[in-house]
Amino acid sequence: MGTYASILVEKRDSKTQAWTTIEKDRKRDWIYWGQNYSVFAVLANVRNQHSFFSLNRGDIFEPICQPKGMPKDPSEVLRRHWEEYREVGYSSSYLTLKELKAFDWKSKQVMRCGYVGEENYLKFVDDKKKGKCSEASYIVGGIGGANIIVLSNQEMENLIKGERPREKEESYYTIVTWKASYEQECADFLRSVIPTLEKIENGVGSDNVRIAFFFFD
Incomplete structure (x- = not known):
């Protein structure tokens, strides 16, 4: 589709x-x-x-x-x-x-936005520093289903560090943003x-x- x-x-x-x-x-x-x-x-x-569904995808x-x-x-x-x-x-x-x-x-740029799951958040942080987010398949435009909790970036970091309570059988996501050139996108x-x-x-x-x-x- x-x-x-x-x-x-x-x-x-x-x-x-x-x-x-x-x-x-x-x-x-x-x-x-x-x-x-x-x-x-x-x-x-x-x-x-x-936007894509309820998410503002950026510029x-x-x-x-x-x-x-x-x-x-x-x-x-x-x-x-x-x-x-x-x-x-x-x-x-x-x-x-x-x-x-x-x-x-090369010079034209856009601000982009997407969802990242708990298991890939630290990889996103690293990819953002390296300018590789545009090719990251783990960043998705929408999420759905039961038992999903969307956290802020800081809450996600605290969850990964074990500083935030974790609910059983819940999947955690956070909204991330990055700037990319048209060439990268x-x-x-x-x-x-x-x-x-x-x-x-x-x-x-x-x-x-x-x-x-x-x-x-």
């Missing part, structure tokens, strides 16, 4: 100016299958929200641009792909490699997609390689 992205890669022929979809292993949307909502927010203002992201719709000069593969999914797809857009590289991923996308697009570009110019995408639930 949740939101997903279908991302295709296109390259423009310098002579004919026609775009061609770059496929891999007969797959059209192979370049990124991640479900990172920070990436979706930056690419097209999708899933860009302050919203500044998107590269609002969704532009599908390009007016798509490759035949992209045109057919969008026709196939347009009834369920939304926020379609496209960005060139030049636009992706020009965006200030979108690391999986930047590490895989940008280098791949650069290889595809191979001297033809960064405005001649692009990703075209849409989202679906």
